[in-house]
Amino acid sequence: MQKYLLRRAFFALGTLIGVSLIIFVVLRILPGDPLVAILGVEGHAKMAPADREVLMRDLGLADSLPVQYARWLRDIATGQLGKSFFRGDTVRDLILHRGPLSAEIAILALIISWLVGLPVGILSAIRPNGWADAVARSLSVLFIAVPGFWLGLLIVLALLFWFGYKAPIVIVQLWQDPWQNFQLILGPAVVLGLAQGAYIARMSRSCLLEVIREDYVRTARAKGTVERSVVLHHALPNALLPVITISGVLLGFVLGGSVAVEQAFGVPGLGRALVVAIIERDIIVVQNLVLLYAGIFVVVNVLVDMSYAWLDPRIRYQ
Amino acid sequence: MADPVRSKARKPGVSRRSFLKTVGVAGAATTAPGFLRSRAEAQDTPYRDPAAKRGGTLRYGVHTAPAHFDVHQSGTVANIGAQSPMYDTLLRRDPRDGQTIIPDLAFKWDVAPDGKKYTFYLRKGVKFHDGAEFTAEDVKATYERIIRPPKGVVIPRTSLFTAVGEIVVLDPYRIEFRLTEPRPRAFMLGAFASGWNIIVRKKTLDDNQGNLRQVMAYPGTGPFRHVSRKDKEVWIMERNPDYWNKGLPYVDRLEVYHMPPFSPELGSAFLSGKLDYARLLDPVSWRKAKEMPGVTAAAFNQSVIQACFMNQKKVKAFQDVRVRRAMHLAMDRHVLVDVVKDTAPMQIGGFVYPFHEASTPKAELEKRLGYQKDPKAAIQEAKKLMQAAGYGQGLKGLDFLVRDAATFKLWAVAIQAMLKENLNVETNLRVVQISQWFEEAAAGNFDIAITAIVSSLMDPSDYFTAWYGKDGPQNYAGWTNEQFHSLARNIEREVDDGKRKTMIRQAEDILESDPPLIPVSYEQIYDAWYNKVRGQNPTPYFGIYDVVRWDQVWLQS
Numbered sequence: 001m002q003k004y005l006l007r008r009a010f011f012a013l014g015t016l017i018g019v020s021l022i023i024f025v026v027l028r029i030l031p032g033d034p035l036v037a038i039l040g041v042e043g044h045a046k047m048a049p050a051d052r053e054v055l056m057r058d059l060g061l062a063d064s065l066p067v068q069y070a071r072w073l074r075d076i077a078t079g080q081l082g083k084s085f086f087r088g089d090t091v092r093d094l095i096l097h098r099g100p101l102s103a104e105i106a107i108l109a110l111i112i113s114w115l116v117g118l119p120v121g122i123l124s125a126i127r128p129n130g131w132a133d134a135v136a137r138s139l140s141v142l143f144i145a146v147p148g149f150w151l152g153l154l155i156v157l158a159l160l161f162w163f164g165y166k167a168p169i170v171i172v173q174l175w176q177d178p179w180q181n182f183q184l185i186l187g188p189a190v191v192l193g194l195a196q197g198a199y200i201a202r203m204s205r206s207c208l209l210e211v212i213r214e215d216y217v218r219t220a221r222a223k224g225t226v227e228r229s230v231v232l233h234h235a236l237p238n239a240l241l242p243v244i245t246i247s248g249v250l251l252g253f254v255l256g257g258s259v260a261v262e263q264a265f266g267v268p269g270l271g272r273a274l275v276v277a278i279i280e281r282d283i284i285v286v287q288n289l290v291l292l293y294a295g296i297f298v299v300v301n302v303l304v305d306m307s308y309a310w311l312d313p314r315i316r317y318q
Numbered sequence: 319m320a321d322p323v324r325s326k327a328r329k330p331g332v333s334r335r336s337f338l339k340t341v342g343v344a345g346a347a348t349t350a351p352g353f354l355r356s357r358a359e360a361q362d363t364p365y366r367d368p369a370a371k372r373g374g375t376l377r378y379g380v381h382t383a384p385a386h387f388d389v390h391q392s393g394t395v396a397n398i399g400a401q402s403p404m405y406d407t408l409l410r411r412d413p414r415d416g417q418t419i420i421p422d423l424a425f426k427w428d429v430a431p432d433g434k435k436y437t438f439y440l441r442k443g444v445k446f447h448d449g450a451e452f453t454a455e456d457v458k459a460t461y462e463r464i465i466r467p468p469k470g471v472v473i474p475r476t477s478l479f480t481a482v483g484e485i486v487v488l489d490p491y492r493i494e495f496r497l498t499e500p501r502p503r504a505f506m507l508g509a510f511a512s513g514w515n516i517i518v519r520k521k522t523l524d525d526n527q528g529n530l531r532q533v534m535a536y537p538g539t540g541p542f543r544h545v546s547r548k549d550k551e552v553w554i555m556e557r558n559p560d561y562w563n564k565g566l567p568y569v570d571r572l573e574v575y576h577m578p579p580f581s582p583e584l585g586s587a588f589l590s591g592k593l594d595y596a597r598l599l600d601p602v603s604w605r606k607a608k609e610m611p612g613v614t615a616a617a618f619n620q621s622v623i624q625a626c627f628m629n630q631k632k633v634k635a636f637q638d639v640r641v642r643r644a645m646h647l648a649m650d651r652h653v654l655v656d657v658v659k660d661t662a663p664m665q666i667g668g669f670v671y672p673f674h675e676a677s678t679p680k681a682e683l684e685k686r687l688g689y690q691k692d693p694k695a696a697i698q699e700a701k702k703l704m705q706a707a708g709y710g711q712g713l714k715g716l717d718f719l720v721r722d723a724a725t726f727k728l729w730a731v732a733i734q735a736m737l738k739e740n741l742n743v744e745t746n747l748r749v750v751q752i753s754q755w756f757e758e759a760a761a762g763n764f765d766i767a768i769t770a771i772v773s774s775l776m777d778p779s780d781y782f783t784a785w786y787g788k789d790g791p792q793n794y795a796g797w798t799n800e801q802f803h804s805l806a807r808n809i810e811r812e813v814d815d816g817k818r819k820t821m822i823r824q825a826e827d828i829l830e831s832d833p834p835l836i837p838v839s840y841e842q843i844y845d846a847w848y849n850k851v852r853g854q855n856p857t858p859y860f861g862i863y864d865v866v867r868w869d870q871v872w873l874q875s
Contacts, residue, residue, distance in 0.1 A: 032753035037385050038531070040393030042474040042772050044756050045784070045791035054470025086385040088532030089549050097548070156586060166590035169575055169583075170551040266583035268551055276550060280385060281753045 008305065012298045019294040023287045024069050034059070034085055034281035059085055061283075072287065082284040084277075091288040094273055101171055102262070102269035104185045105192065106254050112193025113250065117200025118243070124201065125208035126231060136205075140198035148191045148257045152264030155187055171268050188261045188269075195257065196250045203246050207239035214238075241312060248304035252297045366565070367853055367872065374873035375571040376851065379584050379593040383550040383576040386531035389516050390464055393474045393772065395862050398513055399597065400553045400574045402866040403567075404447070405516035405538035408438055408457065409507060413870050416618075416859030419511045423452065423539065427507075433500035433813045436510070440491040444562040446519050446537040447544070454493040458485050459520035461495070468528040475774050477783060478509040502813050505777045512774050513864040516540075541567040541869035550576055561869075568853070568872035580662055580724075588846060594873070595847040597862060601660050607846035614855075615846040617663055619673050621776065621861035623785070624664070624725070626733060626836035627759070627767045631796040633716070636765075639832045640707040646833040647700035648740040649733065650693040655839050657732045661724045664839035669786075669829035672840055673860070674776050676822035686830075697740045704741050712742025719748050719764035721755045726768050729838055733768070759794045767794060770841065776860045778822050782806040786834045797834035850874040 035055055036044045047055075056062045060071065075082040081091035120140065124133040159165045167187060172180040211217065212235050220234045221227075259271035266272075270289060277285035308315045380399035389397050389405070410422040421427075424438035444452035463471070465479040483498040497506075509515070522536045530536055535544035539562065542555035555572040575593060577584040585603025588596035589610070599607065599615075608615040628636040628645060635641045655664045666689060670677035683689050687696040704710055720730040730747050737743040745766060750758065759767055771792045773781035784792045788803050805825050812818040845856050853871040856862075 031757060032751055033757040034753060036753040036756045039391065039472050040385075040474070041752075041756065041770070042393035042784075042792070043391060043472045045760070045771075046474055046477070047472045051470050051472050055472075058470060087383070087387065087534070087549060094549070153582065156582065160586045160590055164590055166586050166592055169577075169587050169592050170548060266577075266586070273550065276382070279751065281751075 027283045037280040081288045085282045098270045105188045108189035109192035113196035117197035120201040121204025124205040140201045143194045143198035149260035149264040187265045211235045211239040248301045370872040376569045377573045377594045379575045380597040388530040403542040405540040409511040411864040413865045434497040436495040448537040453490040454487040508775045567869040599844040604844040616857045618859045620841040620843045622841040624838040627795040638707045640703040642833045644700040644703035647688045647696040658725045663842040667840040676819040716745040716765040718745040719767035779810045802828045
């Protein structure tokens with residue numbers, strides 16, 4: 001087990017270094033001048049070459065790429081993660097301030113996806129091809145197809161025009177005011193959760209349909225076990241492994257989707273900070289946030305792999 | 319004698335009489351300072367609403383967060399919208415009309431008869447938020463930096479003061495700006511009254527090597543003091559109890575929320591009552607606000623032209639004046655305004671701000687080819703011009719550089735269709751992020767490009783150089799016309815308003831016949847506020863950069 005964990009940690013580290021290199025290089029070869037956002041349109045137009053030189057030096061962009069990369073690694077190692085080009089705020093502070101909100105959205109979205117997806121999947125599987133199955137499958141296809149940001153905008157507009165309601169416009173942390181905080185995260189979490197729930201419903205349906213035809217399920221029925229117990233205690237635990245696997249992958253979608261959905265809801269989380277940083281060409285913020293997202297994705301997938309052994313005693317790590 | 323100046327706006331301001339009274343008192347103070355000083359200072363804030371009440375929190379939504387904190391180096395309302403309530407300027411525009419220039423940190427001023435010397439008399443007893451006393455040294459340090467910024471510091475307003483040769487501190491409360499050549503008084507005083515030119519402490523500048531980009535909440539003398547800031551969310555300020563203008567500001571607390579302009583986010587925050595005042599609303603939210611009981615919605619002019627540039631350095635055909643004029647005439651401007659009506663408010667105009675006193679009046683402009691509601695005659699003329707220039711068959715494969723914003727994308731498609739349909743000019747749209755647009759435009763990597771360009775003042779002398787000047791920073795097309803450049807230089811120096819107006823019309827005629835760009839439209843701003851917010855109505859304002867301090871706003875409830 002230890003060997004396995006070490007190996008996985010080693011691969012995870014390799015993945016993150018690879019990701020960091022890709023982000024670093026891509027951000028520097030993409031066209032676009034961060035000085036436009038710093039100086040504004042008029043200031044940028046009036047900037048002299050000597051001013052540009054000084055500004056690029058101040059931003060650390062005049063150094064060679066290896067020097068810039070080494071500096072970034074140093075910033076990661078010290079936990080500071082560098083400073084935004086613009087207001088001089090550290091990326092660490094940005095993550096500490098906005099991260100909890102995005103994490104809450106992701107966790108709540110995951111909970112919603114399971115709360116919605118699993119019952120719907122079970123219902124579809126135990127009555128395959130019935131009307132409930134047809135409705136569940138249609139809805140799951142709909143929620144997979146509908147873009148989250150569009151659904152988000154519709155929800156925002158519907159709440160505004162029908163009820164005159166809008167969620168808080170600044171970050172309210174859970175420990176400051178749980179109710180206001182809940183209003184902030186609920187909308188994005190529902191939109192993201194429903195989309196992921198649709199995937200879980202489809203996956204749990206197909207897995208359960210497969211497991212439900214297994215001999216041991218038939219044996220359980222033959223023993224006279226009630227149908228609910230057969231499904232929940234015998235079939236479902238064995239059908240859950242692929243669902244758990246996909247949940248890990250779906251977390252990546254939640255993180256990616258949160259960028260657009262936070263923007264649609266106007267929720268000031270990390271996703272929105274990433275959008276603004278990309279528009280402003282705030283390279284330091286972008287590279288750290290993308291790496292953070294990649295890191296979370298890698299860690300979650302390792303945790304998912306590890307959970308297999310606990311869920312299925314037949315699996316042993318070599 | 320103090321020197322009242324109205325800028326050249328068509329809409330006259332209100333209560334000129336009360337302003338002149340104020341000026342009269344200030345003028346008397348010059349001759350009898352011993353007993354009139356207190357009277358002058360008591361009256362030099364021209365507007366006190368007798369019904370005004372103290373207290374409350376004003377929640378104001380305006381633009382995204384600033385990219386940095388240096389107001390002088392900024393060109394966006396992201397800075398001035400959030401930070402200006404903490405600062406004062408030498409002179410300012412009256413919040414009632416947004417036009418009349420009134421005293422601020424300078425309670426009066428003299429202009430030498432030859433127009434080459436401006437002397438400002440500064441208030442005594444004004445304190446910065448850190449307790450330091452305000453003196454002429456702070457004004458000198460501020461303006462030295464604006465006029466001659468250190469390397470790596472770029473200040474868009476530097477060009478307003480090119481004629482200033484020397485700044486001399488006469489005593490701690492008197493300062494003189496000596497010009498190397500005369501400038502129109504309205505232009506110079508407009509520059510001093512620009513909301514951008516906030517007065518900062520000399521020590522602050524010295525301590526930070528003249529660069530305040532990453533210095534948050536450096537001390538000002540303004541009506542509000544910094545309390546806290548949440549990046550990209552809100553900037554909170556409190557009433558400055560030691561404000562020199564006793565009794566002001568009226569509100570105890572100001573919360574400035576950073577929200578993207580024209581966004582549903584800003585619109586929904588206002589419509590749901592989470593903001594008291596919203597600036598830069600999108601047209602849909604603004605129209606909705608207008609219908610709401612207890613809400614006032616206002617539209618006013620902005621200091622921005624939306625324009626297409628024809629790269630003369632790259633495309634040979636554009637060096638022919640007939641081709642450029644033909645492309646200018648091929649635009650149906652009424653349609654272009656209509657195309658974006660749900661995205662951003664726009665109005666038709668030519669090469670000079672259409673609401674400026676010296677520009678061709680709208681009714682007259684709309685009789686001209688290129689601006690008429692029925693574009694047939696203009697298009698016929700455009701076709702003839704293309705034929706005469708040898709491009710009767712049109713042009714193919716032009717690279718059309720488009721900024722990635724809703725308005726530009728909508729216009730680009732419409733303009734592409736107009737050029738193809740009317741002149742058989744074929745373009746390939748290339749949509750890029752704003753940061754890339756300016757990089758490409760500066761490098762000349764485009765055939766046609768569309769963007770917005772701005773000015774600080776409504777006075778043509780500000781933007782004639784930047785937009786149309788030879789090697790002007792926003793003359794992306796590389797246009798030159800010696801007759802125009804020479805005329806523009808004379809306009810810059812002419813101090814007689816009547817003569818200047820005639821010259822501006824002549825310049826306008828040159829620009830019409832030899833277009834340096836294709837004017838697409840002029841921007842407007844949509845504001846809305848709940849009626850409990852009193853003391854400010856931006857309807858007659860020009861732009862969102864001058865009246866920005868909220869010191870005279872009060873809350874009814």
